Amino acid sequence: MSLKYAVLGALLEGEASGYDLAKIFDVSVSNFWAATPQQLYRELERLAADGLIEARVVPQERRPNKRMFTLSATGRADLAAFTAKEPRPTAARDELMVKVQALDVGDVDAVRGHIEERIGWAQGKLARYERVRQHLLGELSEEEFLRDSDRIGPYLTLMRGMFFEEENLRWGRRALEILDRRTAARRGQLP
Template identity: 70%
Template sequence: MSLKYAVLAALLEGEASGYELSKVFDVSLANFWPATPQQLYRELERLARDGLIQARVVRQERRPDKRMFTLTEAGREDLRAFAAAPPRRPTAIRDELLIKIQAMDGVDPGTTRAQIEERMSWARGKLDRYTRVRERLLAGRTEDEFLREADRIGPYLTLMAGIAFEEENLRWCERVLTHLRRRSAVG
């Protein structure tokens, strides 16, 4: 999959500037499809050129003009076709930390512990952000009420996957630290 469909899906929420979309990516899409602002702006240009989104310029006083992007009907149709097609292949984990853990034997255990603790800190930070997004989406409703009544539940369902991923990340890190402590107590 390309960044294309992540951007089109983000625009389902309505018109947004490139800056606003980069914030959406940081908060809600980064749990499954990260993108740098530079990648995002390049993709917006490509999508506009391909007629899948349209841009309008908003004049601002004392600030540079900004471009606001919306989905075109061609973009909606392309996104619908993408959503209806089966995924090409299952997700594969590509994680530099796992390579480091694979090769950790012979490395100072303190270095490995520090890397795991850093991962835990990142996971906690993401969980905090995801929890705030969840509370905003629910707006006082229970999860069941939201899933029954909301116009769009896709963003919530993907948020649930991000929360589960980071919770599992924390559980795995705790297990690794437990094993490292046990080995250092024996050795």
């Protein structure tokens, strides 16, 4: 998948500036697709040139004019066609896993610290995702939201991000437990 479809999908929320899209990516899209603001701005230019989005200029006093982007009919059709295509399987590329794979010949304490850091990141992301979840639900129960909301795609991707981070926590805690037991056993503190 390319950034193209992540941007088109984000514009389903409505008109947005490049800055707004960067915030949308940071809050709701980052759990499945990462992009820097510079990448977003370049992609917006390509999408506008290809007629998949429309741009309008909003004059501002004391600041540069702002460009606002919306999904065009062509962009909506392209995005709809994309949803029907068979997705490619994902492949994990995680530098921490390379370090864990090699920890038997490396610095176990450093790797342990990296795992602790990953746990911290996962906890932080889960807290942020829960705030987004509460914002999406508003006063509705999850069941009411999923039944009555106009759009459930953002909620489903948020759930996936939450499950991913919950699994990161589960794995990290178990990995630390294993490392602690192994270290204690090697020091003769456990049978």
